[in-house]
Amino acid sequence: MRQALVFGGSGQIGRALLARLQAAGWTALAPSRAPQPELPGVRWLRGGFEQTASPAAIDAIFSCGPLDGFARWYAQAPVAVPRVIAFGSTSVEAKRHSQDPHERDVAARLHAAESSLFATARVRGADATVLRPTLVYGAGRDATLTRIARLAHRYRAFVLPRGACGLRQPVHVDDLAEAAVRCLDAPASAGRAYATPGGEAVPYREMVARVLAALPSKPRLIELPSPAFALVLGAARLTGRAQGFGDAAVARLREDLVFDAAPAVRDFGYAPRAFRPQAGMFGF
Ligand SMILES: NC(=O)c1ccc[n+]([C@@H]2O[C@H](COP(=O)([O-])OP(=O)(O)OC[C@H]3O[C@@H](n4cnc5c(N)ncnc54)[C@H](OP(=O)(O)O)[C@@H]3O)[C@@H](O)[C@H]2O)c1
Known part of the structure:
Protein backbone atom coordinates (compact mmCIF):
# COMPACT_ATOMS: atom_id res chain seq x y z
CA MET A 1 0.00 0.00 0.00
CA ALA A 139 -16.82 22.47 0.56
CA GLY A 140 -18.84 25.32 2.10
CA ARG A 141 -15.64 26.78 3.55
CA ASP A 142 -14.28 29.11 0.90
CA ALA A 143 -13.87 32.82 1.47
CA THR A 144 -15.57 33.96 -1.74
CA LEU A 145 -18.72 32.14 -2.86
CA THR A 146 -19.62 30.69 0.55
CA ARG A 147 -19.11 34.12 2.07
CA ILE A 148 -21.35 35.67 -0.60
CA ALA A 149 -23.97 32.95 0.01
CA ARG A 150 -23.98 33.54 3.78
CA LEU A 151 -24.23 37.33 3.47
CA ALA A 152 -26.97 37.05 0.84
CA HIS A 153 -28.91 34.57 2.96
CA ARG A 154 -28.64 36.78 6.02
CA TYR A 155 -29.70 40.02 4.30
CA ARG A 156 -32.00 38.35 1.72
CA ALA A 157 -30.03 40.25 -0.95
CA PHE A 158 -26.55 40.75 -2.35
CA VAL A 159 -25.27 43.98 -3.85
CA LEU A 160 -22.91 44.31 -6.82
CA PRO A 161 -21.85 47.32 -8.88
CA ARG A 162 -23.32 47.46 -12.39
CA GLY A 163 -20.99 46.05 -15.01
CA ALA A 164 -19.50 43.31 -12.81
CA CYS A 165 -19.06 41.20 -15.93
CA GLY A 166 -15.44 40.03 -15.63
CA LEU A 167 -15.20 36.33 -16.40
CA ARG A 168 -14.46 33.85 -13.60
CA GLN A 169 -13.82 30.10 -13.58
CA PRO A 170 -14.91 28.75 -10.19
CA GLU A 200 -16.79 27.11 -17.33
CA ALA A 201 -16.03 30.84 -17.58
CA VAL A 202 -18.97 32.87 -16.27
CA PRO A 203 -19.40 36.64 -15.84
CA TYR A 204 -19.04 37.62 -12.17
CA ARG A 205 -22.67 38.78 -11.86
CA GLU A 206 -23.90 35.53 -13.42
CA MET A 207 -21.70 33.52 -11.03
CA VAL A 208 -23.25 35.34 -8.05
CA ALA A 209 -26.77 35.03 -9.54
CA ARG A 210 -26.34 31.23 -9.82
CA VAL A 211 -25.19 31.01 -6.20
CA LEU A 212 -28.16 33.04 -4.99
CA ALA A 213 -30.61 30.98 -7.09
CA ALA A 214 -29.25 27.82 -5.44
CA LEU A 215 -30.03 29.03 -1.91
CA PRO A 216 -33.27 28.06 -0.19
CA SER A 217 -34.00 31.70 0.75
CA LYS A 218 -33.60 32.87 -2.90
CA PRO A 219 -31.94 36.24 -2.05
CA ARG A 220 -32.18 39.05 -4.62
CA LEU A 221 -29.21 40.29 -6.63
CA ILE A 222 -29.18 44.11 -6.58
CA GLU A 223 -26.96 45.91 -9.08
CA LEU A 224 -26.18 49.53 -8.23
CA PRO A 225 -24.51 52.37 -10.16
CA SER A 226 -20.90 52.83 -9.02
CA PRO A 227 -21.50 55.84 -6.67
CA ALA A 228 -24.34 54.07 -4.84
CA PHE A 229 -22.29 50.86 -4.64
CA ALA A 230 -19.36 52.84 -3.19
CA LEU A 231 -21.64 54.08 -0.39
CA VAL A 232 -22.85 50.55 0.44
CA LEU A 233 -19.28 49.23 0.33
CA GLY A 234 -18.07 52.06 2.57
CA ALA A 235 -20.71 51.16 5.16
CA ALA A 236 -19.81 47.46 4.90
CA ARG A 237 -16.12 48.28 5.41
CA LEU A 238 -16.90 50.36 8.49
CA THR A 239 -18.74 47.41 10.04
CA GLY A 240 -16.04 44.89 9.06
CA ARG A 241 -18.23 43.04 6.54
CA ALA A 242 -16.06 43.73 3.49
CA GLN A 243 -12.78 42.28 4.71
CA GLY A 244 -10.37 41.48 1.89
CA PHE A 245 -12.53 43.37 -0.61
CA GLY A 246 -10.25 46.32 -1.37
CA ASP A 247 -10.35 48.75 -4.29
CA ALA A 248 -8.22 46.43 -6.44
CA ALA A 249 -10.75 43.62 -5.90
CA VAL A 250 -13.63 45.97 -6.85
CA ALA A 251 -11.80 47.05 -10.02
CA ARG A 252 -11.25 43.38 -10.94
CA LEU A 253 -15.02 42.71 -11.01
CA ARG A 254 -14.96 44.13 -14.54
CA GLU A 255 -11.78 42.29 -15.57
CA ASP A 256 -11.66 38.81 -17.05
CA LEU A 257 -9.56 36.39 -15.00
CA VAL A 258 -9.42 33.49 -17.40
N1 LIG B 1 -9.42 28.92 -1.60
C1 LIG B 1 -9.16 29.39 -2.80
O1 LIG B 1 -10.02 30.05 -3.46
C2 LIG B 1 -7.83 29.12 -3.44
C3 LIG B 1 -7.63 29.63 -4.72
C4 LIG B 1 -6.42 29.40 -5.33
C5 LIG B 1 -5.45 28.67 -4.68
N2 LIG B 1 -5.65 28.17 -3.44
C6 LIG B 1 -4.56 27.42 -2.81
O2 LIG B 1 -4.92 26.07 -2.61
C7 LIG B 1 -4.30 25.58 -1.41
C8 LIG B 1 -5.36 25.03 -0.49
O3 LIG B 1 -6.35 26.01 -0.30
P1 LIG B 1 -7.62 25.73 0.61
O4 LIG B 1 -8.56 26.86 0.34
O5 LIG B 1 -8.07 24.31 0.44
O6 LIG B 1 -7.00 25.89 2.06
P2 LIG B 1 -7.77 26.09 3.45
O7 LIG B 1 -9.10 25.44 3.41
O8 LIG B 1 -7.69 27.54 3.78
O9 LIG B 1 -6.85 25.26 4.43
C9 LIG B 1 -5.51 25.66 4.66
C10 LIG B 1 -4.74 24.44 5.08
O10 LIG B 1 -3.38 24.83 5.22
C11 LIG B 1 -2.90 24.32 6.45
N3 LIG B 1 -1.90 25.23 7.02
C12 LIG B 1 -2.02 26.55 7.22
N4 LIG B 1 -0.90 27.03 7.81
C13 LIG B 1 -0.07 25.97 7.99
C14 LIG B 1 1.21 25.81 8.56
N5 LIG B 1 1.89 26.84 9.07
N6 LIG B 1 1.75 24.57 8.60
C15 LIG B 1 1.08 23.52 8.07
N7 LIG B 1 -0.16 23.60 7.52
C16 LIG B 1 -0.71 24.82 7.49
C17 LIG B 1 -4.12 24.24 7.36
O11 LIG B 1 -3.87 23.21 8.31
P3 LIG B 1 -4.24 23.29 9.88
O12 LIG B 1 -4.98 24.58 10.09
O13 LIG B 1 -5.08 22.08 10.12
O14 LIG B 1 -2.92 23.24 10.55
C18 LIG B 1 -5.22 23.85 6.38
O15 LIG B 1 -5.31 22.46 6.24
C19 LIG B 1 -3.51 26.75 -0.82
O16 LIG B 1 -2.20 26.68 -1.32
C20 LIG B 1 -4.20 27.96 -1.42
O17 LIG B 1 -3.34 29.06 -1.52
C21 LIG B 1 -6.83 28.38 -2.80
Whole structure:
Protein backbone atom coordinates (compact mmCIF):
# COMPACT_ATOMS: atom_id res chain seq x y z
CA MET A 1 0.00 0.00 0.00
CA ARG A 2 1.36 3.43 -0.95
CA GLN A 3 1.66 6.15 1.67
CA ALA A 4 1.45 9.92 1.20
CA LEU A 5 2.39 12.86 3.39
CA VAL A 6 -0.41 15.41 2.99
CA PHE A 7 0.04 18.97 4.25
CA GLY A 8 -3.17 20.98 4.47
CA GLY A 9 -5.29 17.82 4.75
CA SER A 10 -7.74 19.62 7.06
CA GLY A 11 -8.43 22.32 4.44
CA GLN A 12 -11.13 22.39 1.82
CA ILE A 13 -9.03 20.92 -1.00
CA GLY A 14 -7.06 18.73 1.42
CA ARG A 15 -10.16 16.96 2.77
CA ALA A 16 -11.27 16.12 -0.75
CA LEU A 17 -7.77 14.87 -1.53
CA LEU A 18 -7.60 12.61 1.54
CA ALA A 19 -10.89 10.99 0.46
CA ARG A 20 -9.60 10.48 -3.10
CA LEU A 21 -6.32 8.99 -1.91
CA GLN A 22 -8.13 6.59 0.41
CA ALA A 23 -10.42 5.52 -2.45
CA ALA A 24 -7.31 4.92 -4.59
CA GLY A 25 -5.80 2.62 -1.94
CA TRP A 26 -3.35 5.05 -0.31
CA THR A 27 -2.79 5.71 3.34
CA ALA A 28 -1.93 9.25 4.45
CA LEU A 29 0.05 10.97 7.16
CA ALA A 30 -1.53 14.40 7.59
CA PRO A 31 -0.02 17.12 9.79
CA SER A 32 -2.44 19.62 11.32
CA ARG A 33 -2.01 22.30 13.96
CA ALA A 34 -5.42 21.47 15.45
CA PRO A 35 -7.12 18.22 16.51
CA GLN A 36 -8.96 16.60 13.57
CA PRO A 37 -11.74 14.02 13.35
CA GLU A 38 -10.76 10.44 12.52
CA LEU A 39 -10.84 9.62 8.82
CA PRO A 40 -10.33 6.20 7.21
CA GLY A 41 -6.77 5.65 6.00
CA VAL A 42 -5.50 8.87 7.63
CA ARG A 43 -3.09 9.27 10.55
CA TRP A 44 -3.11 12.86 11.75
CA LEU A 45 0.22 14.25 12.99
CA ARG A 46 0.03 17.19 15.35
CA GLY A 47 1.80 20.36 14.14
CA GLY A 48 2.44 22.58 11.15
CA PHE A 49 5.42 22.70 8.79
CA GLU A 50 7.77 23.75 11.56
CA GLN A 51 6.92 20.73 13.74
CA THR A 52 6.83 18.07 11.00
CA ALA A 53 9.92 15.92 10.74
CA SER A 54 10.59 14.09 7.53
CA PRO A 55 8.77 10.74 7.85
CA ALA A 56 10.23 7.52 6.43
CA ALA A 57 8.49 5.31 3.86
CA ILE A 58 6.65 8.00 1.95
CA ASP A 59 5.82 7.56 -1.75
CA ALA A 60 4.51 11.06 -2.45
CA ILE A 61 4.07 14.43 -0.76
CA PHE A 62 1.06 16.65 -1.38
CA SER A 63 0.75 20.22 -0.19
CA CYS A 64 -2.71 21.77 0.12
CA GLY A 65 -1.49 24.43 2.53
CA PRO A 66 0.39 27.72 2.05
CA LEU A 67 2.88 27.19 -0.79
CA ASP A 68 5.59 29.42 0.68
CA GLY A 69 5.57 27.48 3.97
CA PHE A 70 5.69 24.19 2.13
CA ALA A 71 8.54 25.27 -0.17
CA ARG A 72 10.59 26.29 2.90
CA TRP A 73 9.83 22.99 4.66
CA TYR A 74 10.75 20.97 1.57
CA ALA A 75 14.04 22.85 1.11
CA GLN A 76 15.06 22.12 4.71
CA ALA A 77 13.67 18.62 5.35
CA PRO A 78 15.97 15.80 4.28
CA VAL A 79 13.28 13.96 2.31
CA ALA A 80 13.95 11.60 -0.55
CA VAL A 81 10.49 11.23 -2.06
CA PRO A 82 10.07 10.70 -5.81
CA ARG A 83 6.83 12.69 -6.27
CA VAL A 84 5.75 16.10 -4.95
CA ILE A 85 2.43 17.74 -5.89
CA ALA A 86 1.60 21.15 -4.44
CA PHE A 87 -1.20 23.66 -4.79
CA GLY A 88 -0.27 27.24 -5.62
CA SER A 89 -2.62 29.81 -7.09
CA THR A 90 -3.40 31.64 -10.33
CA SER A 91 -2.84 34.77 -8.22
CA VAL A 92 0.83 34.29 -9.16
CA GLU A 93 -0.19 35.69 -12.57
CA ALA A 94 -3.43 37.56 -11.82
CA LYS A 95 -1.99 39.76 -9.05
CA ARG A 96 1.47 40.31 -10.50
CA HIS A 97 0.58 43.77 -11.84
CA SER A 98 -2.08 44.68 -9.26
CA GLN A 99 -2.43 48.32 -8.17
CA ASP A 100 -2.41 47.01 -4.58
CA PRO A 101 1.15 46.49 -3.21
CA HIS A 102 -0.09 43.79 -0.83
CA GLU A 103 -1.49 41.81 -3.77
CA ARG A 104 1.74 42.25 -5.75
CA ASP A 105 3.57 40.88 -2.72
CA VAL A 106 1.29 37.81 -2.67
CA ALA A 107 2.12 37.17 -6.33
CA ALA A 108 5.85 37.62 -5.72
CA ARG A 109 5.83 35.22 -2.76
CA LEU A 110 3.95 32.59 -4.77
CA HIS A 111 6.43 32.95 -7.61
CA ALA A 112 9.41 32.62 -5.27
CA ALA A 113 7.84 29.57 -3.61
CA GLU A 114 7.23 27.82 -6.94
CA SER A 115 10.82 28.50 -8.04
CA SER A 116 12.22 27.21 -4.76
CA LEU A 117 10.07 24.08 -4.90
CA PHE A 118 11.17 23.20 -8.44
CA ALA A 119 14.83 23.95 -7.62
CA THR A 120 14.79 21.69 -4.55
CA ALA A 121 13.05 18.91 -6.48
CA ARG A 122 15.65 19.12 -9.26
CA VAL A 123 18.53 18.78 -6.80
CA ARG A 124 16.87 15.76 -5.14
CA GLY A 125 15.90 14.07 -8.40
CA ALA A 126 12.20 14.34 -7.52
CA ASP A 127 9.31 15.09 -9.88
CA ALA A 128 7.38 18.15 -8.71
CA THR A 129 4.13 19.56 -10.05
CA VAL A 130 2.32 22.76 -9.02
CA LEU A 131 -1.41 23.10 -9.58
CA ARG A 132 -2.77 26.64 -9.62
CA PRO A 133 -6.51 26.74 -8.89
CA THR A 134 -8.71 29.70 -9.68
CA LEU A 135 -11.60 30.52 -7.33
CA VAL A 136 -12.22 27.43 -5.19
CA TYR A 137 -15.67 26.34 -3.97
CA GLY A 138 -17.63 23.21 -3.08
CA ALA A 139 -16.82 22.47 0.56
CA GLY A 140 -18.84 25.32 2.10
CA ARG A 141 -15.64 26.78 3.55
CA ASP A 142 -14.28 29.11 0.90
CA ALA A 143 -13.87 32.82 1.47
CA THR A 144 -15.57 33.96 -1.74
CA LEU A 145 -18.72 32.14 -2.86
CA THR A 146 -19.62 30.69 0.55
CA ARG A 147 -19.11 34.12 2.07
CA ILE A 148 -21.35 35.67 -0.60
CA ALA A 149 -23.97 32.95 0.01
CA ARG A 150 -23.98 33.54 3.78
CA LEU A 151 -24.23 37.33 3.47
CA ALA A 152 -26.97 37.05 0.84
CA HIS A 153 -28.91 34.57 2.96
CA ARG A 154 -28.64 36.78 6.02
CA TYR A 155 -29.70 40.02 4.30
CA ARG A 156 -32.00 38.35 1.72
CA ALA A 157 -30.03 40.25 -0.95
CA PHE A 158 -26.55 40.75 -2.35
CA VAL A 159 -25.27 43.98 -3.85
CA LEU A 160 -22.91 44.31 -6.82
CA PRO A 161 -21.85 47.32 -8.88
CA ARG A 162 -23.32 47.46 -12.39
CA GLY A 163 -20.99 46.05 -15.01
CA ALA A 164 -19.50 43.31 -12.81
CA CYS A 165 -19.06 41.20 -15.93
CA GLY A 166 -15.44 40.03 -15.63
CA LEU A 167 -15.20 36.33 -16.40
CA ARG A 168 -14.46 33.85 -13.60
CA GLN A 169 -13.82 30.10 -13.58
CA PRO A 170 -14.91 28.75 -10.19
CA VAL A 171 -13.37 25.33 -9.58
CA HIS A 172 -14.81 22.58 -7.38
CA VAL A 173 -12.59 21.10 -4.63
CA ASP A 174 -13.24 17.54 -5.83
CA ASP A 175 -12.02 18.35 -9.33
CA LEU A 176 -8.79 19.72 -7.85
CA ALA A 177 -8.34 16.65 -5.66
CA GLU A 178 -8.86 14.43 -8.68
CA ALA A 179 -6.32 16.49 -10.64
CA ALA A 180 -3.69 16.00 -7.93
CA VAL A 181 -4.22 12.21 -7.93
CA ARG A 182 -4.14 12.08 -11.74
CA CYS A 183 -0.75 13.81 -11.75
CA LEU A 184 0.72 10.85 -9.88
CA ASP A 185 0.43 8.73 -13.02
CA ALA A 186 1.23 11.47 -15.54
CA PRO A 187 4.98 11.69 -16.18
CA ALA A 188 4.43 14.70 -18.49
CA SER A 189 3.36 16.76 -15.46
CA ALA A 190 6.78 16.50 -13.79
CA GLY A 191 8.60 19.82 -13.38
CA ARG A 192 5.60 21.88 -14.48
CA ALA A 193 3.03 24.33 -13.08
CA TYR A 194 -0.52 24.24 -14.43
CA ALA A 195 -3.52 26.52 -14.23
CA THR A 196 -6.41 24.39 -12.95
CA PRO A 197 -9.49 26.54 -13.56
CA GLY A 198 -13.13 25.44 -13.36
CA GLY A 199 -14.87 23.98 -16.39
CA GLU A 200 -16.79 27.11 -17.33
CA ALA A 201 -16.03 30.84 -17.58
CA VAL A 202 -18.97 32.87 -16.27
CA PRO A 203 -19.40 36.64 -15.84
CA TYR A 204 -19.04 37.62 -12.17
CA ARG A 205 -22.67 38.78 -11.86
CA GLU A 206 -23.90 35.53 -13.42
CA MET A 207 -21.70 33.52 -11.03
CA VAL A 208 -23.25 35.34 -8.05
CA ALA A 209 -26.77 35.03 -9.54
CA ARG A 210 -26.34 31.23 -9.82
CA VAL A 211 -25.19 31.01 -6.20
CA LEU A 212 -28.16 33.04 -4.99
CA ALA A 213 -30.61 30.98 -7.09
CA ALA A 214 -29.25 27.82 -5.44
CA LEU A 215 -30.03 29.03 -1.91
CA PRO A 216 -33.27 28.06 -0.19
CA SER A 217 -34.00 31.70 0.75
CA LYS A 218 -33.60 32.87 -2.90
CA PRO A 219 -31.94 36.24 -2.05
CA ARG A 220 -32.18 39.05 -4.62
CA LEU A 221 -29.21 40.29 -6.63
CA ILE A 222 -29.18 44.11 -6.58
CA GLU A 223 -26.96 45.91 -9.08
CA LEU A 224 -26.18 49.53 -8.23
CA PRO A 225 -24.51 52.37 -10.16
CA SER A 226 -20.90 52.83 -9.02
CA PRO A 227 -21.50 55.84 -6.67
CA ALA A 228 -24.34 54.07 -4.84
CA PHE A 229 -22.29 50.86 -4.64
CA ALA A 230 -19.36 52.84 -3.19
CA LEU A 231 -21.64 54.08 -0.39
CA VAL A 232 -22.85 50.55 0.44
CA LEU A 233 -19.28 49.23 0.33
CA GLY A 234 -18.07 52.06 2.57
CA ALA A 235 -20.71 51.16 5.16
CA ALA A 236 -19.81 47.46 4.90
CA ARG A 237 -16.12 48.28 5.41
CA LEU A 238 -16.90 50.36 8.49
CA THR A 239 -18.74 47.41 10.04
CA GLY A 240 -16.04 44.89 9.06
CA ARG A 241 -18.23 43.04 6.54
CA ALA A 242 -16.06 43.73 3.49
CA GLN A 243 -12.78 42.28 4.71
CA GLY A 244 -10.37 41.48 1.89
CA PHE A 245 -12.53 43.37 -0.61
CA GLY A 246 -10.25 46.32 -1.37
CA ASP A 247 -10.35 48.75 -4.29
CA ALA A 248 -8.22 46.43 -6.44
CA ALA A 249 -10.75 43.62 -5.90
CA VAL A 250 -13.63 45.97 -6.85
CA ALA A 251 -11.80 47.05 -10.02
CA ARG A 252 -11.25 43.38 -10.94
CA LEU A 253 -15.02 42.71 -11.01
CA ARG A 254 -14.96 44.13 -14.54
CA GLU A 255 -11.78 42.29 -15.57
CA ASP A 256 -11.66 38.81 -17.05
CA LEU A 257 -9.56 36.39 -15.00
CA VAL A 258 -9.42 33.49 -17.40
CA PHE A 259 -6.80 30.74 -17.46
CA ASP A 260 -6.11 28.06 -20.02
CA ALA A 261 -6.83 24.52 -18.87
CA ALA A 262 -5.53 22.99 -22.12
CA PRO A 263 -2.04 22.02 -20.83
CA ALA A 264 -3.60 20.27 -17.81
CA VAL A 265 -6.16 18.52 -20.05
CA ARG A 266 -3.36 17.38 -22.37
CA ASP A 267 -0.90 16.22 -19.71
CA PHE A 268 -3.11 14.58 -17.09
CA GLY A 269 -6.66 14.54 -18.43
CA TYR A 270 -7.88 17.39 -16.23
CA ALA A 271 -11.71 17.36 -16.39
CA PRO A 272 -13.31 20.12 -14.28
CA ARG A 273 -17.10 20.41 -14.11
CA ALA A 274 -19.23 23.32 -15.33
CA PHE A 275 -20.45 25.75 -12.65
CA ARG A 276 -23.80 24.33 -11.45
CA PRO A 277 -23.90 25.33 -7.78
CA GLN A 278 -26.14 23.65 -5.20
CA ALA A 279 -26.98 24.93 -1.71
CA GLY A 280 -24.97 22.13 -0.03
CA MET A 281 -21.78 23.40 -1.68
CA PHE A 282 -22.10 26.54 0.49
CA GLY A 283 -22.92 24.79 3.72
CA PHE A 284 -26.74 25.06 3.48
N1 LIG B 1 -9.42 28.92 -1.60
C1 LIG B 1 -9.16 29.39 -2.80
O1 LIG B 1 -10.02 30.05 -3.46
C2 LIG B 1 -7.83 29.12 -3.44
C3 LIG B 1 -7.63 29.63 -4.72
C4 LIG B 1 -6.42 29.40 -5.33
C5 LIG B 1 -5.45 28.67 -4.68
N2 LIG B 1 -5.65 28.17 -3.44
C6 LIG B 1 -4.56 27.42 -2.81
O2 LIG B 1 -4.92 26.07 -2.61
C7 LIG B 1 -4.30 25.58 -1.41
C8 LIG B 1 -5.36 25.03 -0.49
O3 LIG B 1 -6.35 26.01 -0.30
P1 LIG B 1 -7.62 25.73 0.61
O4 LIG B 1 -8.56 26.86 0.34
O5 LIG B 1 -8.07 24.31 0.44
O6 LIG B 1 -7.00 25.89 2.06
P2 LIG B 1 -7.77 26.09 3.45
O7 LIG B 1 -9.10 25.44 3.41
O8 LIG B 1 -7.69 27.54 3.78
O9 LIG B 1 -6.85 25.26 4.43
C9 LIG B 1 -5.51 25.66 4.66
C10 LIG B 1 -4.74 24.44 5.08
O10 LIG B 1 -3.38 24.83 5.22
C11 LIG B 1 -2.90 24.32 6.45
N3 LIG B 1 -1.90 25.23 7.02
C12 LIG B 1 -2.02 26.55 7.22
N4 LIG B 1 -0.90 27.03 7.81
C13 LIG B 1 -0.07 25.97 7.99
C14 LIG B 1 1.21 25.81 8.56
N5 LIG B 1 1.89 26.84 9.07
N6 LIG B 1 1.75 24.57 8.60
C15 LIG B 1 1.08 23.52 8.07
N7 LIG B 1 -0.16 23.60 7.52
C16 LIG B 1 -0.71 24.82 7.49
C17 LIG B 1 -4.12 24.24 7.36
O11 LIG B 1 -3.87 23.21 8.31
P3 LIG B 1 -4.24 23.29 9.88
O12 LIG B 1 -4.98 24.58 10.09
O13 LIG B 1 -5.08 22.08 10.12
O14 LIG B 1 -2.92 23.24 10.55
C18 LIG B 1 -5.22 23.85 6.38
O15 LIG B 1 -5.31 22.46 6.24
C19 LIG B 1 -3.51 26.75 -0.82
O16 LIG B 1 -2.20 26.68 -1.32
C20 LIG B 1 -4.20 27.96 -1.42
O17 LIG B 1 -3.34 29.06 -1.52
C21 LIG B 1 -6.83 28.38 -2.80
